[in-house]
Amino acid sequence: MKKLMISITLFFALILGLTFSVQASEINWDISHWNNLDSSIYWYELNNKPYKFVPGEANPAFDPSKPTIIYIHGWQPEYYLIRHRESFYIYGKDTADDWIKKGWNVGVFYWNQFSDEASVLDAEAKIWTPNGPQKMRWRKGNGSYDTSNNINVSASQLLYQQYIQAMQGYKGNEIRIAGHSLGSQMAILLTKQISDNVDSGNIPHELLPKRVSLLDPYFSNLGKYYLNFKWTGEVCRGYVQNLINTKNIPFELYTSSDLTKGIAGDDNIGLQRMCATSYMKPTFYNDVQQIERHYAAKYNYFSSFATNSPLEYFNNNPTGNIAASASTPTSRIAEMMGPNYHWVQIGGNATTDTSDDIYQKQVDNTNYFPVNDLSLSADKTSIKPGEYEAIKSDIAPENATNKILMWKSSNDSVAEVCVDGTVKGINSGHATITATTTDNITKTIDITVSK
DSSP: OHHHHHHHHHHHHHHHHHHHHHHTOOOOOOTHHHHSOOOOEEEEETTTEEEEOOTTSOOTTOOTTSOEEEEEOOOOTTGGGGTOOOOSEETTEETHHHHHHTTOEEEEEOOHHHHOOSSHHHHHHHHHOTTSTTTTOEEOTTSOEEOOOOOOSOHHHHHHHHHHHHTTTOOOSOEEEEEETHHHHHHHHHHHHHHHHHHTTSSOGGGSOSEEEEESOOOOSSOBGGGTTBOHHHHHHHHHHHHHHHHOOOEEEEEOOSTTSGGGSOOOHHHHTTSEEEEOOOTTSOTTOHHHHHHHHHHHHHHGGGSOOOEEEETTEEEEEEOOSTTSOHHHHHHHOSTTEEEEEEESTTSSOGGGOEEEEEESOOOOOOOOEEEEEOSOSEEOTTOEEEOEEEEESTTOSOOOEEEEESOTTTEEEOTTSEEEEOSSEEEEEEEEETTOOEEEEEEEEOO
């Protein structure tokens, strides 16, 4: 009964919002994208123009030397009816253009044929297992499902496979993963798989994302048999905590609707307290327009890259600092993480324009323990081109609240440093690797690269 109530609640909300969603895309996806399985990464060019990633082929919208963001959408019931796929045409503007003009690759992973299920729980199961209630069936353009069951991996594993192929030979300085709604679970599982395969030596450290963005994330209630009866939000919390602790990856989280909590889902407050969490208040939609508010997290995030970061207030006074948005530096996102604070939107609520947004800083916990000492060490400080060396960090005190480190190399052409503090030799020379805590304690270590 609870599964039925969740499905009905969200299904009708989405059906009410379908007209809105259609208006937010000007791409003509023809029937071929539904009659055949098309679960792929598409890279976007200017003017909201997508190009499918094809293994072994150059893509006109992707440059492996540029910073890159990949977006993952959520549940999409009955979207086959309107031939709709999410894009970056938002609030009447091609928002990907702002990213592209600033030198970014912008991509989407489409799994809409799998997530086109009447029940959100059936779509969610496919993220985790190929053996859920509906297995890995996918929807065709005539509304029928292909149930041949020749897909033997989950949707998140399909995403990972696409990711490592599309990002092969990546040489850029930043990868960002963003997921909306159920897509936030996909983003977390993708990041975990990347981390696991980096640890196993299967893929290079450079493929670790430097930042993960969770946009009005959705997690269902109750335990799942395919997760040993744990909740999806519970498992995701464990993954995120481990990724923060072992891989140093900053997470930002934005809530914007009531669709992800209460009877409809799991608030996952524990996850919110790990991340840099902002509570959006998009009052340009009324209380009934929860589907529009649900999408506002995605829309505002991608729109905000074109504007300055929101102002931060505390006790209704400006602090001189900034709050979170897509344009906020990752170092600031890292600084905002943890259980002590969250941010609530108090200005710019009435319009889609992100340039006037203001967020009030709220104190959740006054027991903040700052980092007061940091030391760095390495087994080897002289490496060869192409060789990796992990920089070890020792942070004191042990119970410091925020142990995230920001890493930087003085000369990326000699030695690059990844988000987890692993250095890669590039060319002969000397480079200074700097680590900075969110409490502004900085330490360095010198690395020599020689053939």
